[in-house]
Amino acid sequence: MENFSIKLSSNENPSGCSPLIKQAIIEAGPVYSRYPQQNIFRLSKKIANQLNVEHNQVLLANGSSEALELIIRTFNARDCEVILPQYAFAFQKTICQHALLFITEIKTNNGQQDLAGILNAINKNTRFIVLTNPSNPLGSFIKFCDLEKFMAQVPNNIIVIIDEAYYEYMLEPEYQTAIMLIKEYKNLIITRTFSKAYGLAGLRLGYCVGQQQLIQEINKIKNPFNINNLAIIAAEVALDDEHFMLKTRLLNQQGLIRLAKAFDEMAIKYLNKSANFITIDLEQNAKLFADVLLKQSIIVKTLDEYDLPNHIRVSVGLSHENEIFIKAMERICITGVNDVTTFAVL
Numbered sequence: 001m002e003n004f005s006i007k008l009s010s011n012e013n014p015s016g017c018s019p020l021i022k023q024a025i026i027e028a029g030p031v032y033s034r035y036p037q038q039n040i041f042r043l044s045k046k047i048a049n050q051l052n053v054e055h056n057q058v059l060l061a062n063g064s065s066e067a068l069e070l071i072i073r074t075f076n077a078r079d080c081e082v083i084l085p086q087y088a089f090a091f092q093k094t095i096c097q098h099a100l101l102f103i104t105e106i107k108t109n110n111g112q113q114d115l116a117g118i119l120n121a122i123n124k125n126t127r128f129i130v131l132t133n134p135s136n137p138l139g140s141f142i143k144f145c146d147l148e149k150f151m152a153q154v155p156n157n158i159i160v161i162i163d164e165a166y167y168e169y170m171l172e173p174e175y176q177t178a179i180m181l182i183k184e185y186k187n188l189i190i191t192r193t194f195s196k197a198y199g200l201a202g203l204r205l206g207y208c209v210g211q212q213q214l215i216q217e218i219n220k221i222k223n224p225f226n227i228n229n230l231a232i233i234a235a236e237v238a239l240d241d242e243h244f245m246l247k248t249r250l251l252n253q254q255g256l257i258r259l260a261k262a263f264d265e266m267a268i269k270y271l272n273k274s275a276n277f278i279t280i281d282l283e284q285n286a287k288l289f290a291d292v293l294l295k296q297s298i299i300v301k302t303l304d305e306y307d308l309p310n311h312i313r314v315s316v317g318l319s320h321e322n323e324i325f326i327k328a329m330e331r332i333c334i335t336g337v338n339d340v341t342t343f344a345v346l
């Protein structure tokens with residue numbers, strides 16, 4: 001696919017995916033003409049081994065968004081409510097709306113998902129709580145010790161879903177996956193994806209992990225062929241390619257530091273620097289900035305749908321892409337967003 005733009009809008013991996021994947025697909029058997037079968041089992045087992053759980057605790061899905069959809073469809077009932085933190089990832093809300101769930105949104109507290117507020121909001125209709133750790137678009141994360149305390153207080157008839165889409169990028173010592181809590185809590189499900197650090201957004205593969213009984217229930221309604229052979233082969237290779245993951249993390253850390261430094265120098269406020277993106281507060285209509293950037297083929301994410309009209313979310317790109325974006329922002333800051341005369345910098 002020819003593409004001369006700099007796409008910093010969807011938190012994809014700017015380096016692509018493991019270079020070993022292409023060859024593995026070429027060498028695989030009849031990946032195009034046959035339904036996926038044994039290889040589904042093989043991949044679930046591989047993921048389970050890495051996570052230290054049983055293979056039947058892992059359910060593969062067409063992206064983690066499908067995993068969330070399946071969880072909600074499986075356990076939804078009439079008049080049920082879901083509790084979401086304010087600024088929950090937009091598609092989570094869409095899924096819940098389409099499932100006709102009553103949605104209660106709990107205001108964030110200092111940019112954090114407010115676990116105490118969520119606990120307070122629990123009532124007899126509450127069926128689901130969806131957390132995102134780290135949060136997109138806030139970039140903040142819930143400390144493991146807080147999650148532990150939270151889970152201990154949630155009644156076990158409420159299903160807690162924790163979206164860990166950015167898990168692989170998180171290097172902060174206080175951040176930990178909640179997967180080790182699954183043993184203790186039969187009402188906990190974690191979703192993960194190959195779309196972010198593994199660089200496989202286009203192949204659509206995610207999964208959820210929970211206790212066997214929960215996963216069994218979801219399996220009952222799942223299309224047996226919800227994922228495809230190419231994605232399975234790619235994921236198997238990706239899980240083994242530690243070198244690519246190390247490179248990805250390093251590049252991302254350097255990018256986060258570089259972008260944050262540039263924002264500091266431009267006196268642009270930002271929320272947090274974690275995962276693979278930074279959400280900045282431009283203190284005026286962000287769409288103007290996004291439009292000027294777009295004219296220079298730089299695509300960023302405006303956050304109107306989150307009710308954050310002054311904010312832009314910028315994904316970490318390759319280092320030269322970050323530099324082009326920074327230069328463009330510097331020029332806008334000097335000239336003013338209304339007066340800037342745009343010209344291509346690519």
Ligand SMILES: Cc1ncc(COP(=O)(O)O)c(C=O)c1O
Nearest residue numbers: 063064065089136165193195206
């Ligand atoms: C928090 C979060 N969850 C889920 C997703 C979607 O992931 P997938 O491609 O696995 O459906 C995204 C994508 O941006 C995300 O930011």
